[in-house]
Amino acid sequence: MSTADDGFRPLDENSLVEYIKATPSLLAKLGGAVDNLIIKEVGDGNLNFVYIVVAPAGSLVIKQALPYIRCIGESWPMTKERAYFEATALRAHGRLCPAHVPEVYHFDRSMSLIGMRYLEPPHIILRKGLIAGVEYPLLAEHMAEYMSKTLFYTSLLYTTTTEHKRAVAEFCGNVELCRLTEQVVFSDPYKVSQYNRWTSPYLDRDAEAVREDNVLKLEVAQLKSMFCERAQALIHGDLHTGSVMVTQESTQVIDPEFAFYGPMGFDIGAFLGNLILAFFAQAGHANEGNDRKAYKKWILRTIEETWNLFYKKFVALWNENKDGPGEAYLPPIYNHSEVLQLVQTKYMENLLHDSLGFGAAKMIRRIVGVAHVEDFESISDASKRAECERKALNFAKMLMKERRKFTSVTEVVSAIQEVDS
Structure with a gap:
């Protein structure tokens, strides 16, 4: 389970905006501004928070792993380190097959957070x-x-x-x-x-x-x-x-x-x-x-x-x-x-x-x-x-x-x- 001193905190829509402001690689993908952001949580409910972030000048997806299985709750703990393996695999597979793997813009290990390409509709x-x-x-x-x-x-x-x-x-x-x-x-x-x-x-x-x-x-x-x-x-x-x-x-x-x-x-x-x-x-x-x-x-x-x-x-x-x-x-x-x-x-x-x-x-x-x-x-x-x-x-x-x-x-x-x- 997560402890407060390891730097991990689950983000909500408000703290996500602050996080993006403080992260140059993510801010750049949104055209350098966080005014008029549209944020939507779209996680399927099993394991993670998934936010789609759309700005007038760009878009991205933020995925954050929780230290338990979200659909069951804290009674089934789950390592948030899985975000590290996901980001590492996305980067490795992305190098080998960039046409079919979304690009990773940012990875924060302490926050178990990945910022990556938003696969826009009609995907x-x-x-x-x-x-x-x-x-x-x-x-x-x-x-x-x-x-x-x-x-x-x-x-x-x-x-x-x-x-x-x-x-x-x-x-x-x-x-x-x-x-x-x-x-x-x-x-x-x-x-x-x-x-x-x-x-x-x-x-x-x-x-x-x-x-x-x-x-x-x-x-x-x-x-x-x-x-x-x-x-x-x-x-x-x-x-x-x-x-x-x-x-x-x-x-x-x-x-x-x-x-x-x-x-x-x-x-x-x-x-x-x-x-x-x-x-x-x-x-x-x-x-x-x-x-x-x-x-x-x-x-x-x-x-x-x-x-x-x-x-x-x-x-x-x-x-x-x-x-x-x-x-x-x-x-x-x-x-x-x-x-x-x-x-x-x-x-x-x-x-x-x-x-x-x-x-x-x-x-x-x-x-x-x-x-x-x-x-x-x-x-x-x-x-x-x-x-x-x-x-x-x-x-x-x-x-x-x-x-x-x-x-x-x-x-x-x-x-x-x-x-x-």
Whole structure:
């Protein structure tokens, strides 16, 4: 918990104005004046305060981490140091992929406060766009670009083991948010927990079946072990469709406060798994004017294109940098095209399987664990919602248990269609 002498104080709208006045980098972004500021608090209520600050000559976002989970209160303390990891990850990912990561203008560690670019309208949270049935033609291309660059350049395919270990050590400090993920993704849904909930009574038996499925428990144990032990790359750590803001032309990845060195498949799986959830929720949003069938096809196309474009871009980066500093596959051993191709094929096959497993785990926790998704929650008819959730849950269980049998994303999409038919 915070103490008064560490310099931390939660800001309200008035003290925020004073703070901006005293901070040259923020003041400059607002054109040097704080008259006629419009300030709006837009935090989603879970973890942080988020203020949009708009002046006649400029705008920015201020995000402040609180020393507890905001939606639960002081009974669930939470390190405000997460703001440091968020700012550090935003800067690191921003250097690697500036087109898809908002710029950080200012970071104040004692105040757990980040000042960054305001993603002005018409940017909206991707999840809301998916619920509304909006197509984003560049989404797959942009997300493949973001994931391939951030994951490749922070892995041993590009860095030396010395540099990698230094970076891993720095992000090891984000242990509390990792523990939160370990609990809510890999543990709670598989046992009786006060935090779990589901669409009751419709899914009572389904939730119980998850807790009694020994094969599922074996698989989730492997995934948890990989999440805790495998420092593969600097991952976002919470890359769901609520962490992406979009327009028709722009895709921006926000909120990497869960960032640490972990398995690449956790990011890829989180994004793909949330698209699959959006797919299964569409039936609950269909109406007489729009059966959502064409939109469901677009989501499936996006899932397929995201992985295929990621694969292509990631391997292209690998080929471009095969003589670079990366120490995973040393050139004297792996520079022969035949062996390099063998290595790449195996690496990407394993990465697909990891991604499918983590994606499935993320889907399961959103249906029978804590913190559900608006895709389903906004379906007001509980029996209809449960029907959509059950299809998604059954698919996720199959995917986790049988992920190694899939050799391509096209096979995964066919399996989704089968469950949906």
